[in-house]
Amino acid sequence: MFAPYACHPAASRGRLFGEELSTFRSPWQRDRDRIIHSSAFRRLKHKTQVFVEQDGDAYRGDYFRTRLTHTIEVAQVARTIAGALGLNTDLAEAVALAHDLGHPPFGHTGEDALAALMAPWGGFDHNAQALRIVTRLERHYADFDGLNLTWETLEGIAKHNGPIAPPLPYALAEVNAAWDLELHTHASAEAQVAAVADDIAYNHHDLHDGLRSGLFTEADLADLPLIGPAFAEVDRLHPALDPMRRRHEALRRVFGVMVEDVIAVAQGRLAAACPPDVAAIRAMEGPIIRFSKPLFQNLKAVKGFLFTRMYRAPSVMEERAHVTAMLNAVFPMMLDDPRLMPADWQAEALAAPNRAERARVVLDYVAGMTDRFAIAEYQRLTGRPAAMAPRG
Template identity: 80%
Template sequence: MTLAPYACHPETTRGRQFPETVSTFRSPFQRDRDRIIHSSAFRRLKHKTQVFVEHEGDYYRTRLTHTIEVAQVARTIAGHLGLNTDLSEAVALAHDLGHPPFGHTGEDALAELMAPHGGFDHNAQAIRIVTRLERHYAGFDGLNLSWETLEGIAKHNGPVTGDLPYALAEFNVEYDLELHTYASAEAQVAAVADDVAYNHHDLHDGLRAGLFTEDDLMELPVTGPAFEEVDRLYPDLDPYRRRHEALRRVFGAMVEDVIAVAQTRLQTSNPQSPQAIRAMDGPIIRFSKPLYQNLKAIKSFLFHRMYRAPSVVKERQRVTAMVNDLFPLFLDDPASLPPEWRADVARAKNRTDLARVVLDYVAGMTDRFAIQEHERLCQVGQNDRETG
């Protein structure tokens, strides 16, 4: 496929932090994608939550299924716009690697616990994972990804300025990712693909969980017209097929809107290089203003009816307590960390260094492992105290 001039061309990559021989059969961005897929952190996404805690049902999205959906959307949009689909896919596949157990609930808990020690942000943690914590290769820590993929992971949501999370600030000193600029168009595609995927599947998962009904969605923009079209074309359709047909139309409307807006903006601005995209005063890949406003209404609905539903809030409180128990336990007794973490503990010069080691360990846990560790380390002791 012929790439547009504003696409990231593999032959002009800025390279890797640690120079390597170029692959004879894969481009640099294909190699990045493959390393991400084969990483331990990627496999752990299978048992990390999206909205519902991983054990609550086999049909709800996990971080892994969400990530696969994001990658599919990113390839579709990138390919249509003449962008590098491999780079968009690589950024999409890595965009959630830094999420801790229990989704945004776990992130909120760890951010509060880490406030005295440099903070916590899942994008910054993803950079730490792919540059430090994956330890499989003989010549370097991390995955030694290309500059363009690292840039996309760090700032696919836009420039990163102000007080940086320590994990990002620490790496950026060694390898400047130009955090003050926008990312490549490929990374921007991955970011909007993330929005498309979760807007779609949170509606689907919320319906499956019984937190709201199709009738509720008939009252909303975008979803209402989608159900009306399905009812007109397929009267008396089976409820599950009706739901699927309507939500796939919502999905398609978002993708078509992004492509149409991007084509117009690219034609108007006529960028001639990836750097011209980075230097713009706003993202080139985004929803139209009307659709953005409609999606805000849907997100507000989901916030109140799904993310803050009583059953979800109750579970959020339960898992927050688990994180709040586990983190100080390991911080006060680092000998309870697994043997492979002892070298990191030994290198810690102060409590902040130690807190960052503990963070790496806890943030890497899956939902199920965090629950098991909490039962093993905390509830057993509690039971002993109650019976003693």
């Protein structure tokens, strides 16, 4: 059922802590299920992509994507592409479902803020934090910390975006020291699929969310490659279509073009390279799963537009400064006085042998917060409403 270059369940390198094989599920089906049932996965429901989730906001609502809805979309795309290429869909799905577990509250803004706060103690990286979550911070099983995922899933989480050169983020170095993830090589094709699926999903839904928020209009997209032609095709086939249907029809075409391009390019590259096994995929000089060069250039233009009109829109930048100020207030307070955290966390922080290790415990706690909880903690610790946090 699988191509020779796919990851085969019988050839899995197994788990750090040995377990009996499941009667009904493959190793990567078990990984997928453990990820879905984890606490970190559930918290993705209230972690945001671009727009901060808080009550009373004039232009944000429940419609916009969260980390959870984004993750589900990525997993769906990953299964589609992996299936078309003869890859292991369960492994691709498991990596996709885990790829954003390490994101802190407030999207990339939160990551930037925590990276700056942790700069003296090894920094912060959401991919590395995802590994720390699935190997250490999820504490539900009797025989081990973490989820005890297979080597292939851990590899995919670590390097789905490509090989990683030293110096390693703290959390990644810790995991790699316990189990060599061969960070100098590429990941499996399944993990590469998850990475491209991530690009496809956010390119698609950020256009949706940006339009919905009013940060730009369909007219602003008319001259963009890929996007403008999609709207033009819908207008030709469905004149006078109502605005919401028109938007959906156009963007679903953009979505389809991206998926079909990746599949066609990968099929051609795999046929030309004829990799005999997954080891050959890992040893390649570059990723085997990618967009075509023309589409990649078109997507660069789309990303450039989104960066200017959405990610750096004045209203979004104001909110970035706002939530950064909240994290800049909460993190040092907990670092200086761990008793401000819940009992289990404060005990671990107070037992830390030095300030660097204490900072890592505080980071684990803060990074695990949802947007709503981070706002509530700011209000509790400062006595000020979130609306009164400095905005830079």
